[in-house]
Amino acid sequence: xxxxxxxxxxxxxxxxxxxxxxxxxxxxxxxxxxxxxxxxxxxxxxxxxxxxxxxxxxxxxxxxxxxxxxxxxxxxxxxxxxxxxxxxxxxxxxxxxxxxxxxxxxxxxxxxxxxxxxxxxxxxxxxxxxxxxxxxxxxxxxxxxxxxxxxxxxxxxxxxxxxxxxxxxxxxxxxxxxxxxxxxxxxxxxxx
Amino acid sequence: xxxxxxxxxxxxxxxxxxxxxxxxxxxxxxxxxxxxxxxxxxxxxxxxxxxxxxxxxxxxxxxxxxxxxxxxxxxxxxxxxxxxxxxxxxxxxxxxxxxxxxxxxxxxxxxxxxxxxxxxxxxxxxxxxxxxxxxxxxxxxxxxxxxxxxxxxxxxxxxxxxxxxxxxxxxxxxxxxxxxxxxxxxxxxxxx
DNA sequence: CCGCTAACGCAAAATCTTAGCCTTTAGCTG
DNA sequence: CAGCTAAAGGCTAAGATTTTGCGTTAGCGG
Numbered sequence: 067x068x069x070x071x072x073x074x075x076x077x078x079x080x081x082x083x084x085x086x087x088x089x090x091x092x093x094x095x096x097x098x099x100x101x102x103x104x105x106x107x108x109x110x111x112x113x114x115x116x117x118x119x120x121x122x123x124x125x126x127x128x129x130x131x132x133x134x135x136x137x138x139x140x141x142x143x144x145x146x147x148x149x150x151x152x153x154x155x156x157x158x159x160x161x162x163x164x165x166x167x168x169x170x171x172x173x174x175x176x177x178x179x180x181x182x183x184x185x186x187x188x189x190x191x192x193x194x195x196x197x198x199x200x201x202x203x204x205x206x207x208x209x210x211x212x213x214x215x216x217x218x219x220x221x222x223x224x225x226x227x228x229x230x231x232x233x234x235x236x237x238x239x240x241x242x243x244x245x246x247x248x249x250x251x252x253x254x255x256x257x258x
Numbered sequence: 259x260x261x262x263x264x265x266x267x268x269x270x271x272x273x274x275x276x277x278x279x280x281x282x283x284x285x286x287x288x289x290x291x292x293x294x295x296x297x298x299x300x301x302x303x304x305x306x307x308x309x310x311x312x313x314x315x316x317x318x319x320x321x322x323x324x325x326x327x328x329x330x331x332x333x334x335x336x337x338x339x340x341x342x343x344x345x346x347x348x349x350x351x352x353x354x355x356x357x358x359x360x361x362x363x364x365x366x367x368x369x370x371x372x373x374x375x376x377x378x379x380x381x382x383x384x385x386x387x388x389x390x391x392x393x394x395x396x397x398x399x400x401x402x403x404x405x406x407x408x409x410x411x412x413x414x415x416x417x418x419x420x421x422x423x424x425x426x427x428x429x430x431x432x433x434x435x436x437x438x439x440x441x442x443x444x445x446x447x448x449x450x
Numbered sequence: 451c452c453g454c455t456a457a458c459g460c461a462a463a464a465t466c467t468t469a470g471c472c473t474t475t476a477g478c479t480g
Numbered sequence: 481c482a483g484c485t486a487a488a489g490g491c492t493a494a495g496a497t498t499t500t501g502c503g504t505t506a507g508c509g510g
Contacts, residue, residue: 076506076507076508077457077458077505077506077507078456078457078458078507081457081458102496102497103497103498104496104497104498112458112459113458113459113460114497114498115458115459115460115461115498115499115500116457116458116459118498118499119457119458120457120458123291123498125369172368173368173369173371175422176364176365176368176369176421176422177365177368177369179290179291179365185421185422186422186423186424188422189422189423217415217418218415218418218435219411219415221418222414222415222417222418222419223409223410223411223414223415225414225418225422226409226410226413226414226417226418227414229368229377229421230368230377230378230380230381230417231378231381232378232381243410268475268476268477269474269475269476269488269489270476270487270488270489273488273489294465294466295466295467296465296466296467304489304490305489305490305491306466306467307467307468307469307489307490307491307492308488308489308490310467310468311488311489312488312489315467
């Protein structure tokens with residue numbers, strides 16, 4: 067779906083940029099159910115058939131745009147400690163994704179039915195950022211948990227809650243999850 | 259979206275059952291992108307306008323069917339121990355939801371939720387089953403973790419992986435997650 | 451500079467979606 | 481139990497979207 071086809075330069079790239087831009091512009095000014103392929107195409111200065119041919123349908127186009135939106139634009143902030151870095155990253159993710167707009171991004175991503183690609187890209191971006199954070203910690207001489215465990219204990223609960231649970235998470239929950247991850251021997255429940 | 263309107267009996271119920279049945283039948287024999295409202299309506303012996311009026315669009319209809327499919331049909335299995343009950347439930351959930359059909363159910367559910375609201379019914383069903391399991395444990399004299407913690411540590415990682423990660427989870431991961439939850443004082447990482 | 455081909459534009463046809471109006475039927479009341 | 485009321489479904493026509501075939505354009509290599 068993503069135009070990683072054999073001819074990425076020139077006109078193709080311009081069209082992709084124009085269409086992505088049109089989607090972003092429309093998302094900012096209209097509710098989602100009013101966004102249609104012909105509308106996007108018109109805004110992008112392109113014919114609808116071009117959009118249908120390249121993206122298949124609106125769902126996949128939105129998923130592609132959502133994935134592009136998630137691509138990290140900078141390395142994760144360096145606060146000087148593993149906990150600080152993780153809390154900062156988790157808080158940023160939580161804040162971005164629990165807004166109505168962010169929720170729509172996640173939804174579009176999941177809804178894109180194609181070979182799991184757009185949703186997979188999202189996870190890949192997250193892991194990339196976490197790799198950077200853990201690599202930094204190792205360079206400091208620390209022994210951070212594996213990225214998979216961070217995803218499992220911190221990112222997954224945040225994402226699940228945003229998608230499925232009515233009560234919103236507080237910013238403090240991000241720190242709570244990170245602390246639970248980093249202190250596996252704390253004893254919050256009844257004594258064993 | 260669900261026809262919990264003021265007139266649940268009689269014809270309404272018949273139409274709803276016919277439409278749900280038609281969706282299930284079509285899902286079993288066709289790829290999802292070939293399922294359309296007119297197709298469902300024809301199979302259900304109903305006119306398309308009826309479907310549009312009651313469900314709005316195909317996405318919401320599929321979400322409604324998915325939610326109905328998820329409604330637990332029985333109390334969770336009683337294995338005699340908290341760990342056994344949780345592992346059995348988590349394994350069942352994992353097995354059901356990681357199949358292609360199950361993944362579609364989750365996808366439809368997320369995609370069809372109201373614009374700014376979460377796909378709450380799914381989470382509610384899960385919590386209901388977990389409540390039953392933990393209540394049973396308390397009746398045994400045990401002190402199970404709160405349901406929220408089980409969701410966070412077990413159900414959320416499973417669901418996240420199904421939706422966002424290309425590599426499938428193994429059945430054993432369900433047990434691993436339950437064990438990690440129940441033994442918070444194990445020391446799998448370097449000493450603190 | 452010339453040819454090759456993927457990608458786009460255009461326009462017609464097919465399909466899906468919406469909306470108005472009428473008919474049916476479940477639930478209620480006398 | 482007959483009759484009333486309004487919610488819900490059927491039908492049809494108008495409108496919008498999606499698909500498809502064919503000609504054209506523009507990036508790329510020789």
